[in-house]
Amino acid sequence: MFPARYWREIPQRYRLEANKCKKCGRTYFPPRLVCADCKSRDFEPLKLKDEGKLLTYTVIRVPPSQFIEQSPYAIGIVELDGGTRILTQIADCNLDKLQIGMRLKIEFRKIQQDGEAGILCYGYKCVPV
Amino acid sequence: MRDVAIIGVGMNKWGELWQKPLRDIFVESALLAIEDSGVDHIDSMYVGCMSSGIFVGQEHLGSLLADYLGVNPIPCTRIESACASGGAAVRMGFMDVASGMSDIVLVGGVEKMTDVSGGGATYALSTAADQEYEVYHGVTFPGLYALMARSHMHQYGTSREQLAQVAVKNHENGSKNPLAQYPQKVTVEKVMNSILIADPLRILDCSPITDGAACAILCPAEMAKKLSKKPPVKIIASGHATDTIALHSRKDFTTLNATVKAAEKAYKMANLKPEDINLAEVHDCFTIAEIIVIEDLGFVKKGEGGKATESGMTALDGKIPVNTSGGLKSKGHPVGATGVGQLIEIVHQLRGEAGQRQVKDAKIGLTQNMGGSGGSTVVHIMQAM
Numbered sequence: 461m462f463p464a465r466y467w468r469e470i471p472q473r474y475r476l477e478a479n480k481c482k483k484c485g486r487t488y489f490p491p492r493l494v495c496a497d498c499k500s501r502d503f504e505p506l507k508l509k510d511e512g513k514l515l516t517y518t519v520i521r522v523p524p525s526q527f528i529e530q531s532p533y534a535i536g537i538v539e540l541d542g543g544t545r546i547l548t549q550i551a552d553c554n555l556d557k558l559q560i561g562m563r564l565k566i567e568f569r570k571i572q573q574d575g576e577a578g579i580l581c582y583g584y585k586c587v588p589v
Numbered sequence: 590m591r592d593v594a595i596i597g598v599g600m601n602k603w604g605e606l607w608q609k610p611l612r613d614i615f616v617e618s619a620l621l622a623i624e625d626s627g628v629d630h631i632d633s634m635y636v637g638c639m640s641s642g643i644f645v646g647q648e649h650l651g652s653l654l655a656d657y658l659g660v661n662p663i664p665c666t667r668i669e670s671a672c673a674s675g676g677a678a679v680r681m682g683f684m685d686v687a688s689g690m691s692d693i694v695l696v697g698g699v700e701k702m703t704d705v706s707g708g709g710a711t712y713a714l715s716t717a718a719d720q721e722y723e724v725y726h727g728v729t730f731p732g733l734y735a736l737m738a739r740s741h742m743h744q745y746g747t748s749r750e751q752l753a754q755v756a757v758k759n760h761e762n763g764s765k766n767p768l769a770q771y772p773q774k775v776t777v778e779k780v781m782n783s784i785l786i787a788d789p790l791r792i793l794d795c796s797p798i799t800d801g802a803a804c805a806i807l808c809p810a811e812m813a814k815k816l817s818k819k820p821p822v823k824i825i826a827s828g829h830a831t832d833t834i835a836l837h838s839r840k841d842f843t844t845l846n847a848t849v850k851a852a853e854k855a856y857k858m859a860n861l862k863p864e865d866i867n868l869a870e871v872h873d874c875f876t877i878a879e880i881i882v883i884e885d886l887g888f889v890k891k892g893e894g895g896k897a898t899e900s901g902m903t904a905l906d907g908k909i910p911v912n913t914s915g916g917l918k919s920k921g922h923p924v925g926a927t928g929v930g931q932l933i934e935i936v937h938q939l940r941g942e943a944g945q946r947q948v949k950d951a952k953i954g955l956t957q958n959m960g961g962s963g964g965s966t967v968v969h970i971m972q973a974m
C-alpha cells in the first residue's frame with residue numbers, strides 16, 4: 461500500500477473521526493464535504509462511539525491474499541451507539557456463536573500487512589463486550 | 590428522441606479462453622453481431638469493461654478494439670460501471686442512436702479474467718467496493734452478498750434451501766444453452782454440500798470467473814426493418830440508478846435501491862408494470878442477488894423472493910421465467926460483458942430462436958445488470974417489433 465494512501469486515513473482508522481451535518485444532524489464516517497440528505501456543507505467534527513450492536517455478519521473462508529493468515533475470520537456490519545454504521549472484522553469471538561443484535565466494542569488492532577517488508581496497517585476491529 | 594432497435598447480436602461460448610487475447614475475444618463477438626445484423630458499416634462503438642487494466646494490464650480499449658475490428662477512425666469509448674459496465678454501454682449506445690448523433694452503433698462488453706490467479710481476480714473484483722472502508726477490512730464480494738443473505742434470512746425467513754434453488758434453476762436453464770460455461774445440472778443437496786466461501790454462501794451460490802464478450806448492433810427503429818435480416822427488437826426503456834458504494838451505508842441490507850430506482854424509471858418510460866414483463870435476465874452474481882432483485886423489480890413482494898423461487902414461479906415454465914440463459918451462475922460472468930449477454934438472451938427469446946429454452950409467446954423482456962454490491966444498476970426493457 462502506498463504510504464500516503466495509508467497515512468491520510470489515519471484520523472478515521474486510529475481515532476474514529478467522523479463529522480456531523482450541522483443542519484440536519486446526520487453523521488458521516490468517513491467525514492464528507494456535502495450532506496447527502498440536506499445538501500448542507502456545514503459540518504462539525506464528531507468522534508464515533510466505541511460500542512454498538514451487530515446488524516449482520518459472515519465468516520470469510522476464502523480471503524484476499526493479505527488476510528490468509530487470519531482466515532477464517534468474521535466480518536460484520538455494526539451499528540455504533542449514535543447510529544453510524546461501519547463494516548469491520550469481529551475478532552476474539554467464537555465463529556459459531558455470532559448473533560444479530562449482539563453487543564460489540566471497538567478495539568485498536570493490526571488489520572493487514574503488505575508482505576514481509578510492507579507497512580503494517582492498523583485500525584479498528586470489534587470484539588464481543 | 591428516436592425509437593431504437595436491436596438488429597444484430599453476437600457472442601461465442603464463454604469460459605476459460607487461455608489461448609485467446611482480449612482483443613480477439615471481443616472482435617469475434619463483434620463480427621458475429623455485424624454479420625447477424627447484415628449492416629455494412631458502423632458509426633460508433635461503446636464497450637463495457639470493468640477492469641482490463643488489472644486483469645491484462647491494458648487500458649485505452651476504445652482505440653485497441655476499434656483498431657482490431659478494423660473500423661478506425663470511428664469513435665469508440667470504453668464504459669465502466671463495475672459489473673454493470675455492459676448494461677451501461679448498451680445505455681450509451683441507446684442514447685447515441687436516440688439522440689440522432691449516430692445511426693448504426695455497436696454496443697459490446699468484454700472481460701478477460703483468467704490471466705490472473707484466483708487471488709488476483711478477487712482483488713480486481715474487490716475494487717468495485719469501497720477500498721478504504723470495506724476491502725481494507727478483509728471483506729470480499731461473496732462476503733458482501735453473504736451479509737445481505739444473512740439479513741434477508743433473518744428478516745424474512747428465507748431458507749438456505751431457497752438460495753440453493755436459484756442455482757438449481759439457473760443450471761437447469763443453462764443446460765439448454767450451448768453457450769453456457771457451466772451447463773452441468775446441480776441439485777439442492779449438491780449446492781448445500783459445496784464448500785463454504787462466506788457463510789452462508791457456498792461455492793455453488795457464486796457465479797464463476799469467465800473470459801468472454803458479447804456485442805449487439807443498434808439502429809433507429811424506423812431503419813430497422815430495411816437494414817436487418819432478422820426480426821428487430823425495440824428497446825422501449827432504459828433506466829439507470831446509483832446507490833452508496835458501501836453496503837454498510839444503506840438503511841436496509843435486504844433491498845437494492847439502485848435496482849428499485851432503475852426499474853421505476855424503466856417501467857415509467859415503457860409505460861408498463863412488472864406484471865407486463867414476460868421474462869427477465871437478472872444479475873445473479875450470487876444466489877441471494879436473484880432473490881432480492883426479483884423482489885426489487887416488483888415481480889414478487891419484498892421478502893417473498895425465496896418462496897417464489899421454491900414455488901417454480903421463476904422457472905422456464907413459470908409465471909415469469911428468470912434467467913432462461915442460465916444466468917451469470919451457469920452461463921458465466923465475464924463482468925464487463927454480462928450486461929450485453931443478458932440483452933442477447935432477451936433478443937433470442939423475442940425473435941423466437943431460443944431453442945429448448947424458448948419461452949412461449951415472449952413479447953416483452955427485461956434485463957437488470959448490477960455493479961458491485963448494488964452501487965449501480967442498469968435496467969432495459971425490450972419488445973418484439
Ligand SMILES: [Zn+2]
Nearest residue numbers: 481484495498
Ligand atoms: Zn444534512
